[in-house]
Amino acid sequence: MAFGHTTILQFTIFNLHFALPVSGGRILNISVRGIGWLTNSGYGCVRTGLRNEYESSEGAHALHKKRIFSHPFKNFGRLDTISRMTAYAAALALSDAGIEYSPEKKQDIGIIGTNAEGSLRSDIEYFRDYVKGGRTLSRGNLFIYTLPSSPVGEAAIHFGFLGPLLYAVGQDNSLLSVLDTASEMVLANETSVMLAGKAEEGEAVFFVLDGISGPASPVLCDFTRAREIVDMGTDIAGMVQKFSEMERKK
Helix, strand or coil, rough: CCCCCCCEEEECCCCCEEEEEEHHHCCCEEEEEEEECCCCCCEEEECCCEEEEECCCHHHHHHCCCCCCCCCCCCHCCCCCHHHHHHHHHHHHHHHHHHCCCCCCCEEEEEEEECCCHHHHHHHHHHHHHHHHHCCCHHHHHHHCCCHHHHHHHHHHHHEEECCEEEEEEECHHHHHHHHHHHHHHHCCCCCCEEEEECCCCCEEEEEEECCCCCCCCCEEEHHHHHHHHHCCCHHHHHHHHHHHHHHHH
């Protein structure tokens, strides 16, 4: 199963400039338009203030029933956990940024993701199935998710993204690395909008980064401020709290 131009990279922290002259002498600034998040206790969007707690018998596995997606997600039942968490957080981030999508609409948007274990859990599940099958075959739908780029690939297909697609293997604060990389790609005019985030078994967060020139729609904050908060290294719940406090003070 191919997802187009998929690249698996090892990233380090970059020294970046967050403004670049563009045509007409204007300055292209990177802004965060929205953030979508999930934790073990709930899910939401930062800019719009959406915050929902799971009911006692629910969890992230039940979110596909909450109309998180604007249209049915094809073959959603076969997705592994990381792919589902990626799709949920990306959908919430797009909603927070006010970006609509549909099966017929393809958009110049890219996506980059990361996590701590890559596809390790899916690798183990695939191997167990292979052994159970007598070491002669294993299910193809399990093999798909032995590629760590599969979660962002599934998201790109569903949301109609035509921009760059990358999975980043990072160390320490890998979320900061993917945000830096997404910013560089927008600044280099490789795409107009990038989704950047991380997805783990129990939590996920994605940011929508936009290169804005001139008058623009409301945004959450500029990239420099977002980077400062992410660089504090708190967990996703703590990070969301800081962004929410910043938004309420506007």
